[in-house]
Amino acid sequence: MRDDLDFDFSILITDLNGKILDCNKAFEGLSGYYKKELNDLDIEKIIKKDTLLTRNGNIKIHYDVFPLIKENIVIYIIYDIEKIKEILEENLLILQDAPIPIIELDMEELIDYLNTLRKIIGENLETYFITYPEAIFDFIHKLKVIKVNKFFEKGYMGFSFEKFKENLFNYFTPQSIEIVKREIIKFYNGDKKLDFELEIFDPNYGIKILRCIISIFEEKKAVIYIIDMTEHRHLVRELKRAIAKLEFFSNQIIKTLSSVIENKDSYTANHQRRVADLSKRIAQEIGFSKNKVDAIYMGALLHDIGKIAISAEILNKPGKLTPIEFEIVKTHPLKGYDILKNIDFPPEVLDIVYHHHERLDGTGYPDGLRNGDISLEVGIVSVADVVEAMASHRPYRPPLGIDTALSEIEKWKGIKYYEEVVDVCIRLFREKGFKFS
Ligand SMILES: [Fe+2]
Numbered sequence: 261m262r263d264d265l266d267f268d269f270s271i272l273i274t275d276l277n278g279k280i281l282d283c284n285k286a287f288e289g290l291s292g293y294y295k296k297e298l299n300d301l302d303i304e305k306i307i308k309k310d311t312l313l314t315r316n317g318n319i320k321i322h323y324d325v326f327p328l329i330k331e332n333i334v335i336y337i338i339y340d341i342e343k344i345k346e347i348l349e350e351n352l353l354i355l356q357d358a359p360i361p362i363i364e365l366d367m368e369e370l371i372d373y374l375n376t377l378r379k380i381i382g383e384n385l386e387t388y389f390i391t392y393p394e395a396i397f398d399f400i401h402k403l404k405v406i407k408v409n410k411f412f413e414k415g416y417m418g419f420s421f422e423k424f425k426e427n428l429f430n431y432f433t434p435q436s437i438e439i440v441k442r443e444i445i446k447f448y449n450g451d452k453k454l455d456f457e458l459e460i461f462d463p464n465y466g467i468k469i470l471r472c473i474i475s476i477f478e479e480k481k482a483v484i485y486i487i488d489m490t491e492h493r494h495l496v497r498e499l500k501r502a503i504a505k506l507e508f509f510s511n512q513i514i515k516t517l518s519s520v521i522e523n524k525d526s527y528t529a530n531h532q533r534r535v536a537d538l539s540k541r542i543a544q545e546i547g548f549s550k551n552k553v554d555a556i557y558m559g560a561l562l563h564d565i566g567k568i569a570i571s572a573e574i575l576n577k578p579g580k581l582t583p584i585e586f587e588i589v590k591t592h593p594l595k596g597y598d599i600l601k602n603i604d605f606p607p608e609v610l611d612i613v614y615h616h617h618e619r620l621d622g623t624g625y626p627d628g629l630r631n632g633d634i635s636l637e638v639g640i641v642s643v644a645d646v647v648e649a650m651a652s653h654r655p656y657r658p659p660l661g662i663d664t665a666l667s668e669i670e671k672w673k674g675i676k677y678y679e680e681v682v683d684v685c686i687r688l689f690r691e692k693g694f695k696f697s
């Protein structure tokens with residue numbers, strides 16, 4: 261066990277995948293597990309949201325777990341909040357060596373002030389703040405720092421104790437002042453358990469996000485223990501940004517792929533875009549989740565990509581195709597599947613590309629699938645595909661118009677096409693004003 265883990269607080273360390281690497285004695289005592297038993301376990305087995313699974317299976321719900329991510333390990337600091345408050349109330353000195361910054365405050369002046377105010381304004385401090393928003397500064401200047409623990413003194417947050425003591429709130433952002441206002445109102449209304457997050461401007465670092473848990477005791481004293489949430493928040497923000505970036509790039513790739521066919525066959529490129537728009541609307545109306553709708557849109561945008569492998573003469577042939585030419589065209593789902601199969605698409609995308617010409621009665625291709633073997637996602641694109649193809653101009657015929665297209669799907673409703681999809685599609689055009697752009 262690492263020497264630097266010898267704290268009263270329970271500490272558990274995992275790798276980024278959640279595999280437990282280490283823990284301290286306090287954690288062994290708390291959980292009843294020995295470190296060597298924990299080594300092969302997953303963090304999920306031990307800690308769930310706000311709960312801790314101990315050896316005898318008890319779940320303790322009053323523990324707070326704060327994961328900090330540093331150098332490819334995750335440090336879980338587990339606090340028994342009730343116990344900490346007891347210790348704080350007994351003697352701050354016990355926490356001199358604690359691995360978190362702790363501040364002891366003298367509240368006497370503030371409490372006297374609030375008591376005087378209560379005689380004048382009664383219970384309504386909130387209204388008082390609306391009338392006198394600046395009064396918050398009078399309130400907070402009445403708080404006095406008595407002492408801080410060693411961890412704080414070292415300048416943990418970029419402030420030395422002396423600098424911090426000069427003016428406790430100089431570094432607060434305007435938003436934090438509002439939060440303090442809210443917390444003072446809560447305190448005024450009798451709440452003694454204050455637990456909130458503040459933004460502090462650290463001159464050496466920038467904005468820091470600090471969780472402050474305040475214990476008020478002996479009526480006139482308070483202890484704040486502070487947990488730095490900045491890294492945690494940054495990581496969450498970075499992750500969100502990375503996901504958004506990935507989504508952006510994959511959308512770009514799909515659009516590029518979809519338009520690859522444009523040079524060769526501009527009908528197909530426009531057709532895919534319009535089928536994708538209609539499929540998306542149908543999927544939304546049916547109530548698919550956003551992820552499913554996105555996958556269906558992507559699949560529809562690429563559904564005829566396999567036509568890239570078919571000669572332009574056949575694709576753009578003005579007259580009727582010969583049986584052989586038609587057999588060649590019918591290979592496009594498989595060709596499309598082959599082009600895309602090595603890309604890590606959601607499974608619906610390949611399913612749509614491969615099966616969009618299947619029909620419920622088994623008359624489709626390439627596999628002649630029936631009913632239950634055809635997914636609803638595929639069924640949506642099949643309907644959108646037929647409607648768009650009939651409504652639009654084709655090299656071999658003028659447009660048949662949307663009414664003819666809708667009668668066609670109506671005719672085969674429940675036979676070739678899913679009933680629900682047909683109903684939704686017709687409703688979109690007839691009642692909800694959908695138009696191909
Ligand atoms: Fe197709």
Ligand SMILES: [Fe+2]
Nearest residue numbers: 531563564645
């Ligand atoms: Fe198509």
